[in-house]
Amino acid sequence: MRPDTVFDPMMQHERTALAWERTAIASMVSGTLLARRAGDLHVSLAALGVVQVVLGAALLIWTGLRYEQLHAPLRRGESPVHPFAVQFIGITTVVFSGAAMVIAIASTLA
Amino acid sequence: MTPTPDHDRNMNQPDEPPPPARPLERWFPRDPTTVGDDPDYRFTLANERTFLAWVRTALALSAGGLLALTVLDDVRGEEFLGIGLLVISFLTAATAYRRWALNERAMRLNTPLPPSRLPLLMAIGVAIVALVAALIAALN
Numbered sequence: 038m039r040p041d042t043v044f045d046p047m048m049q050h051e052r053t054a055l056a057w058e059r060t061a062i063a064s065m066v067s068g069t070l071l072a073r074r075a076g077d078l079h080v081s082l083a084a085l086g087v088v089q090v091v092l093g094a095a096l097l098i099w100t101g102l103r104y105e106q107l108h109a110p111l112r113r114g115e116s117p118v119h120p121f122a123v124q125f126i127g128i129t130t131v132v133f134s135g136a137a138m139v140i141a142i143a144s145t146l147a
Numbered sequence: 148m149t150p151t152p153d154h155d156r157n158m159n160q161p162d163e164p165p166p167p168a169r170p171l172e173r174w175f176p177r178d179p180t181t182v183g184d185d186p187d188y189r190f191t192l193a194n195e196r197t198f199l200a201w202v203r204t205a206l207a208l209s210a211g212g213l214l215a216l217t218v219l220d221d222v223r224g225e226e227f228l229g230i231g232l233l234v235i236s237f238l239t240a241a242t243a244y245r246r247w248a249l250n251e252r253a254m255r256l257n258t259p260l261p262p263s264r265l266p267l268l269m270a271i272g273v274a275i276v277a278l279v280a281a282l283i284a285a286l287n
Contacts, residue, residue, distance in 0.1 A: 046189075053192045056199040063206040070213035077217070118191050120180050120251075123198060127244030130202050134209045134240045138233040141216055145226045 057100040064093030078144045089133045183255025201243035208236035224283045235272040
């Protein structure tokens with residue numbers, strides 16, 4: 038017996054959650070490479086990459102938990118938007134890619 | 148002025164002239180959820196997925212640049228490749244949030260989405276990087 042209504046039409050919420058998870062994984066990969074490259078310049082700078090990995094992992098966990106929590110509001114018809122998460126990933130990506138750029142230029146000039 | 152029923156409103160017509168964005172706001176947009184009405188959540192989520200795709204592109208470029216710097220140690224000119232990729236990554240990341248905020252603002256105010264030069268700049272940047280990589284391969 039098929040359901041009459043679907044609480045996630047066109048799988049929008051699931052696709053958005055998957056996009057968040059893909060982004061978190063990409064952040065972890067990039068953080069690993071940043072840790073490796075920054076560690077070549079100075080061992081303490083590897084912490085930058087490690088922080089990016091940890092933030093990516095936290096984002097991955099947040100996405101999974103949030104999608105679970107969404108089921109009740111979605112059935113009630115509420116609109117799930119997360120501008121804070123967008124600002125968070127936007128700012129952290131700018132900061133870490135800027136740090137990678139600076140480290141690359143600094144290690145070339147050194 | 149009699150209020151128009153919802154089903155008669157043309158969704159493409161703006162409700163009112165949008166408040167002019169101050170020049171600083173065009174570069175550092177405020178939280179767009181403070182203006183206008185909630186759009187259909189499907190558009191908001193589509194905008195969010197587009198933003199995340201740009202962020203993934205920036206992260207992939209950054210990973211490529213870091214990889215080039217780390218692995219290609221004996222190759223002459225590898226710093227240009229690595230730094231070039233990292234610069235493109237930074238510019239993409241910096242522009243992605245602005246794109247998301249401007250699109251969200253336009254959807255909430257029922258105005259046309261602002262045009263984006265980001266795909267064109269991305270194509271040009273990656274083409275330049277590919278040329279640099281070809282040059283490096285030829286010189287080694």
